[in-house]
Amino acid sequence: MIVTLTMNPSVDRTAQLPAPLAVGGVNRIAAVDDSPGGKGVNVARVVAAGGVEARAVFPAPPEDPFVTMCAATGVATSVMPTTGAVRINLTLADPEGTTTKINSPGPELDAATLDRVRSTIADLARDAQWVVLCGSLPRGVEDDFYADLVTALRPAGARLAVDTSDAPLAALAARLPDAAPDLVKPNGEELGQLAGVDGAELERRAADGDTGPVAAAARALRERGVGAVLVTLGGAGAVLVDDDETWFANAPAVQVRSTVGAGDSALAGYLLAGARGLPPRDRLAWAVGHGSVAASLPGTGLPLGLDPATFRATLRRLD
């Protein structure tokens, strides 16, 4: 089983604009769609659709519309009861595939909810292959919540993945190697935050076809105890450092409609390939295959139940 934790789930509201966003102007919406989101919820949905048991853990009021939306997807959930309504994250999507995301802070969590989350995750970790800690931390949660969880869950034996950004990511980086996860899935900017280098420069170089600096930063993280590093670079492809191998995959040519959920789908693809015992190059091919299909779908569109025969990534070994 793969367990995901989403501390700050969201109703993902996608507003389709008929023309590119006019900042400072009046924008009219052509269509609106709501779907259940939050990184761990997305990962669990893709993993379950790929045929591997998954469970999404998140705090929410039991009567919140978000809980009903999640139930309708069929994904198994453990809802940690809270009182603050689940946030609404807005995506402004234009016809050229540019997405502007406006994420809300989310409701504050109290100490009792945090205790419940910790003990539920610790129980589930005993029977899980992976526990995946995902997304931003809402108010009331200390920045080192994920770093503490990695340390606390280590004896349970499940492998641990973290996909977060900004302050919680910086807190994790400051606690390496003691709080080193088995997998991190940064984008270029987040890799910079983790490795203490300029992430914008990593992204610029990768966009120019030079993935050497990304690979070097990812390898440096392995030297600080992180098991594997899956770096998603959008249209510039992806890099995986895993089992002492470094691989690059180009991004398959797709018409990009919305990148929301593409990174989560890539992470799920990696986990699905791993569940089949496939080696690093295939784990990266599956990651890129799932990520690129997600990017081709509107809103928080997820690749649910893909045929691996359709994956088109070109892979190159970098070491």
Ligand SMILES: O=P(O)(O)OC[C@@]1(O)O[C@H](CO)[C@@H](O)[C@@H]1O
């Ligand atoms: O605010 P966070 O927790 O960093 O990210 C939340 C979010 O942007 O991540 C998912 C896409 O990765 C969306 O479903 C969701 O709206």
